[in-house]
Amino acid sequence: xxxxxxxxxxxxxxxxxxxxxxxxxxxxxxxxxxxxxxxxxxxxxxxxxxxxxxxxxxxxxxxxxxxxxxxxxxxxxxxxxxxxxxxxxxxxxxxxxxxxxxxxxxxxxxxxxxxxxxxxxxxxxxxxxxxxxxxxxxxxxxxxxxxxxxxxxxxxxxxx
Amino acid sequence: xxxxxxxxxxxxxxxxxxxxxxxxxxxxxxxxxxxxxxxxxxxxxxxxxxxxxxxxxxxxxxxxxxxxxxxxxxxxxxxxxxxxxxxxxx
Numbered sequence: 001x002x003x004x005x006x007x008x009x010x011x012x013x014x015x016x017x018x019x020x021x022x023x024x025x026x027x028x029x030x031x032x033x034x035x036x037x038x039x040x041x042x043x044x045x046x047x048x049x050x051x052x053x054x055x056x057x058x059x060x061x062x063x064x065x066x067x068x069x070x071x072x073x074x075x076x077x078x079x080x081x082x083x084x085x086x087x088x089x090x091x092x093x094x095x096x097x098x099x100x101x102x103x104x105x106x107x108x109x110x111x112x113x114x115x116x117x118x119x120x121x122x123x124x125x126x127x128x129x130x131x132x133x134x135x136x137x138x139x140x141x142x143x144x145x146x147x148x149x150x151x152x153x154x155x156x157x158x159x160x
Numbered sequence: 161x162x163x164x165x166x167x168x169x170x171x172x173x174x175x176x177x178x179x180x181x182x183x184x185x186x187x188x189x190x191x192x193x194x195x196x197x198x199x200x201x202x203x204x205x206x207x208x209x210x211x212x213x214x215x216x217x218x219x220x221x222x223x224x225x226x227x228x229x230x231x232x233x234x235x236x237x238x239x240x241x242x243x244x245x246x247x248x249x250x
Binding site for chain 2: 064065067069070075080118120121122124125127128129131132
């Protein structure tokens with residue numbers, strides 16, 4: 001499926017997925033990676049961001065290649081073909097204080113992504129920049145105030 | 161030695177695509193850097209570094225390397241970046 005035909009790059013414009021405080025859960029627990037992905041899908045559904053079938057796409061994507069980006073942060077998301085199941089470009093943040101075993105590593109924060117277009121590239125760029133800075137990565141892992149998490153992930157839009 | 165290439169992946173240089181490029185870069189005999197627009201160059205073998213560039217489909221990338229093996233390294237990475245790296249589309 002080719003949703004974005006070649007040559008349309010310059011005319012495409014997609015807003016960055018938005019993080020609202022109601023999509024943040026700071027005291028989650030999950031026995032394993034699959035359960036954690038289900039919780040991520042639960043929250044994306046609760047806020048009306050995705051069709052229920054997006055859950056399967058998130059699991060398929062996770063088994064194709066771990067979404068653990070590094071520094072204990074994972075970014076569960078769907079596959080390219082599941083873009084049509086996204087109703088509203090959104091993020092959800094789930095914090096697992098005790099950690100979740102994740103393909104040999106350990107994940108403490110999931111930034112679940114529901115995105116139809118290129119908007120998530122800017123988000124990924126911002127998140128990667130945070131993870132390359134150990135102090136900011138730790139701040140993101142340890143943040144318990146939803147307002148603070150919203151600020152960290154939404155304010156980065158202005159960075160180059 | 162410098163080489164430019166336009167990103168061929170329709171969904172942009174997202175995590176899976178970046179992981180493929182970083183793995184290929186790690187196999188080269190010389191380090192390669194990638195630059196896009198005003199952003200400072202990043203090591204091609206770093207997934208996080210590549211992601212910070214936020215490269216969309218069709219964006220021009222500048223690859224740089226030097227020393228023995230640079231020609232092959234740039235050819236390999238330019239080829240990869242110019243292709244559709246999303247298996248579902250290929």
